[in-house]
Amino acid sequence: MIYDFAPMEGITNYAYREAHRECFPGIDRYYSPFIAANQTYSMKTREKEDTAPEHNSGVVLVPQILTNNADVFLWSLRQMSQRGWTTVNLNLGCPSATVFTHGKGAGFLADPSRLDAFFEQVFEGLAAWPNSDTENPVIPPAVTVKTRIGIEDASEAPALLAVFNRYPIAELIVHPRLRKDFYKGEPDFDTYQLFYEEYRGPLTYNGDICSPADLRSILARFPDTARVMIGRGLITNPALVRILQGGPALTAEELMHFHDEVYTRQKAAMGSFQNTVGKMKELWYYMGSLFPSPDSARLLKAVKKARTETAYLEAARELCKQI
Ligand SMILES: Cc1cc2nc3c(=O)[nH]c(=O)nc-3n(C[C@H](O)[C@H](O)[C@H](O)COP(=O)(O)O)c2cc1C
Numbered sequence: 001m002i003y004d005f006a007p008m009e010g011i012t013n014y015a016y017r018e019a020h021r022e023c024f025p026g027i028d029r030y031y032s033p034f035i036a037a038n039q040t041y042s043m044k045t046r047e048k049e050d051t052a053p054e055h056n057s058g059v060v061l062v063p064q065i066l067t068n069n070a071d072v073f074l075w076s077l078r079q080m081s082q083r084g085w086t087t088v089n090l091n092l093g094c095p096s097a098t099v100f101t102h103g104k105g106a107g108f109l110a111d112p113s114r115l116d117a118f119f120e121q122v123f124e125g126l127a128a129w130p131n132s133d134t135e136n137p138v139i140p141p142a143v144t145v146k147t148r149i150g151i152e153d154a155s156e157a158p159a160l161l162a163v164f165n166r167y168p169i170a171e172l173i174v175h176p177r178l179r180k181d182f183y184k185g186e187p188d189f190d191t192y193q194l195f196y197e198e199y200r201g202p203l204t205y206n207g208d209i210c211s212p213a214d215l216r217s218i219l220a221r222f223p224d225t226a227r228v229m230i231g232r233g234l235i236t237n238p239a240l241v242r243i244l245q246g247g248p249a250l251t252a253e254e255l256m257h258f259h260d261e262v263y264t265r266q267k268a269a270m271g272s273f274q275n276t277v278g279k280m281k282e283l284w285y286y287m288g289s290l291f292p293s294p295d296s297a298r299l300l301k302a303v304k305k306a307r308t309e310t311a312y313l314e315a316a317r318e319l320c321k322q323i
Contacts, residue, residue: 003241004173006206006231007031007064007091007146010282014055015265020234021059023258026241030059031146031229034066034091034105037076049269053084062144064089066099068108070121077126081141087170092147095179106148106179112159119167142170146206146229151179154191165200173204173229183232189221196222209233215244235286250290256320263313273309280312296322 005012005020005027017030035047049055051063063085065076073090080088092115094105101107108115122143129140145164150156164172176192177185187207195203205225209215210233219225234240238258239250262283267276281304288300299319306312 001225001244002028002204002227003244004028004062004204004227004229005030005234006229007033007089008231008235009033010279011235011286013266013269013279014050014052014059015269016262016283017059017061018055018057019258019261019265020238023254023261024238024242026245027234028060029062029087030056031089032061032063034064034094035076036099036104037065037067037069037072039069039072041072041075043079051080051083051085061085062087062089064091064146066091066094066104068102068104068114068118070118070125073118073122074125077141077143078138081138086139086141087144088141089144089146089173092145093175095148095182100179106151109148109151109156109160109179112163115160116163116166119163119169123167144171144173145169146173146175148179149174149176149188149191149195154178154188157191157194161195161198165198169201171202171204171227172199173206174199175206177207192222196224202227204229206231209244210236210240212244232286235283236289237287250323252321252323255287255290255323256317259316259320263316273312277306277309277312280316284316291319291322293322 003026012030012033021027032050035043037043051061063080065073065088067073067076077088091105092108099105099107103110126140131137147160150160174192174195176187176189204227205218205222206229209218209228209230215228230240237250239254243249263276263280266279270276270279284300284303291300296319299315299322302315303312303319306315
């Protein structure tokens with residue numbers, strides 16, 4: 001089984017990814033949160049830093065691009081291949097209103113014929129990949145796609161699947177929810193079945209894997225599953241992949257060490273305590289559910305309310321011990 005760490009905007013930046021790789025080896029590929037490539041053919045400093053090879057040592061990174069413009073996507077592929085990344089992912093899943101109303105992310109799924117024209121231009125562009133330096137040619141990256149199954153209704157899925165089946169997409173990652181579901185409700189396994197049976201290329205399952213039982217039930221229904229992508233389950237329990245592979249549970253010492261690694265790296269990346277603690281609190285929103293006892297709830301509150309670095313670190317370390 002290949003285990004991929006899902007992109008999580010606001011959480012899985014390079015500081016988090018490097019700390020995770022060091023503390024919990026076993027992830028095959030880490031995806032960057034989406035890079036909102038736009039018509040100005042430029043990237044934000046944060047996006048450049050996040051995908052810089054020197055910030056991703058030892059990490060197999062798949063940068064993710066959010067766009068509905070084929071020229072911009074082709075430009076992004078070149079940027080990423082110059083950084084040495086061999087696979088680039090297209091985001092067709094982001095449900096947020098600002099992204100959606102611009103026809104990007106899940107918004108791009110509204111118009112399968114436009115999506116078809118986009119892929120046609122992208123794969124034509126890749127076939128004619130410009131290589132001015134013949135001595136050191138830049139190899140075009142493989143293009144993968146991460147998608148939802150539609151916007152309002154699962155009946156949209158077959159037309160989308162038909163588009164994906166027409167192009168040499170290196171891997172299709174399906175999160176079987178509609179845009180209108182955001183991250184709520186149950187994944188739609190009946191519609192996923194359609195992709196499982198009829199998608200012609202490599203397929204990856206993504207959604208709601210938080211325990212060995214969750215993975216077992218996916219494998220019971222879809223036994224040929226060879227790749228899974230995990231987001232919230234891994235953010236909540238950073239040892240989840242080891243546990244899925246039959247390894248031991250997360251210990252307090254490991255969690256404390258991981259927390260401190262993430263904190264130190266985030267602080268180096270973010271500068272101020274305020275920005276760092278803001279990032280850490282987003283992480284605690286998920287990791288908090290590792291601690292269901294009332295005593296832990298009190299400590300979690302202290303973590304979230306901490307106003308100084310000392311208070312924050314004391315509360316966070318005390319909380320880690322409760323696992
Ligand atoms: C806070 C948050 C940020 C996310 N950011 C991204 C993103 O940048 N790109 C993307 O493709 N998906 C993003 N996702 C979706 C996840 O990658 C994943 O598809 C989703 O959470 C379902 O998988 P899971 O149940 O394993 O978490 C985000 C989800 C959450 C909750």
